[in-house]
Amino acid sequence: MFNLDPIIETYNKEVDDLPILHKNCGGGKARNASGLVYENLTLRTCEMLGLDARKNDYKRSMIVNGKYLKNLQVDKHVYKDNVLKKLVEDKTYLDACYLKRCVQDFMELEQSPDVPDDVEYAIFAGQNACGKDPLVYYPGYFEKYTGKKINIFFVNPQKKRNSKRPIYDAQFRSDFELDMVEYTRFIQWLSN
Numbered sequence: 001m002f003n004l005d006p007i008i009e010t011y012n013k014e015v016d017d018l019p020i021l022h023k024n025c026g027g028g029k030a031r032n033a034s035g036l037v038y039e040n041l042t043l044r045t046c047e048m049l050g051l052d053a054r055k056n057d058y059k060r061s062m063i064v065n066g067k068y069l070k071n072l073q074v075d076k077h078v079y080k081d082n083v084l085k086k087l088v089e090d091k092t093y094l095d096a097c098y099l100k101r102c103v104q105d106f107m108e109l110e111q112s113p114d115v116p117d118d119v120e121y122a123i124f125a126g127q128n129a130c131g132k133d134p135l136v137y138y139p140g141y142f143e144k145y146t147g148k149k150i151n152i153f154f155v156n157p158q159k160k161r162n163s164k165r166p167i168y169d170a171q172f173r174s175d176f177e178l179d180m181v182e183y184t185r186f187i188q189w190l191s192n
Contacts (some may be wrong), residue, residue: 003189007044008178013177014040015167022168029094029166038090038166040125041155042076052079053088059114072108076191086120086190093161094152095127096134103138103150110146122151124186126176129161133186154181157184 009067014037020031039055046053061069078086087109089102106121121142128135139150158165158175165172 002048004048007041007048009148010044011037011041012179015173016170017167018168027168034092034167035090037172038092038124038126038155039075042090045160045187046076046190047106049084050080051190052082054079059109059112059113060110062111062113062151069108070107072112072114074102084116084119086122087115088121089123091123091125092167093127093129094123094154095129096131096138099123099130099134099138102149103142106142106150107145107156110148119146119188120151120189122153122186122189124153124155125152126156126167127161128154128159151189153182157183 018030018034019035027188042161053076055073055076057073058070059072059168060076061072074086074087076086076089077084077092086107089098089105091098097166109115109119110121135152139152142148142150154178155178157179159179162175165175167176
């Protein structure tokens with residue numbers, strides 16, 4: 001098994017630094033940094049597994065009315081032996097709007113001539129900020145039209161977001177520890 005300690009220590013340090021960033025630089029900087037915590041965790045996990053997690057790895061859309069886009073992407077495009085295997089969207093809090101946008105991005109990527117047919121999809125998030133219906137509907141919609149599942153991982157022990165308990169408030173730090181069972185499930189998904 002891999003030594004997860006350095007990855008977990010870095011995650012914890014990044015989360016621990018958020019209250020200071022919020023106090024000194026404001027909410028916008030803290031919100032941006034909190035999102036990067038999960039992107040960085042995905043990146044470091046992939047590196048540990050010998051995978052290449054790329055950002056800004058743009059893909060072409062399918063052609064519609066003679067036109068196509070050249071800017072399709074999600075947070076991490078994960079390659080093994082230089083072959084795209086996984087697409088991962090990272091979020092601190094997954095709300096219904098982010099989920100809907102993510103499903104649309106995944107659907108466009110699924111139709112891209114640049115994306116292999118066997119690519120798998122996941123959302124890696126700290127907490128769930130969705131209602132029950134959108135959390136069932138949007139992944140189900142994706143599966144209905146693609147035949148594929150979206151794997152969703154909520155990796156904090158406090159699974160449901162409480163807007164009065166933000167990640168950048170030190171008194172709620174324990175809400176943002178890593179749930180090692182869920183994080184290990186994500187590692188196993190990446191490894192397959």
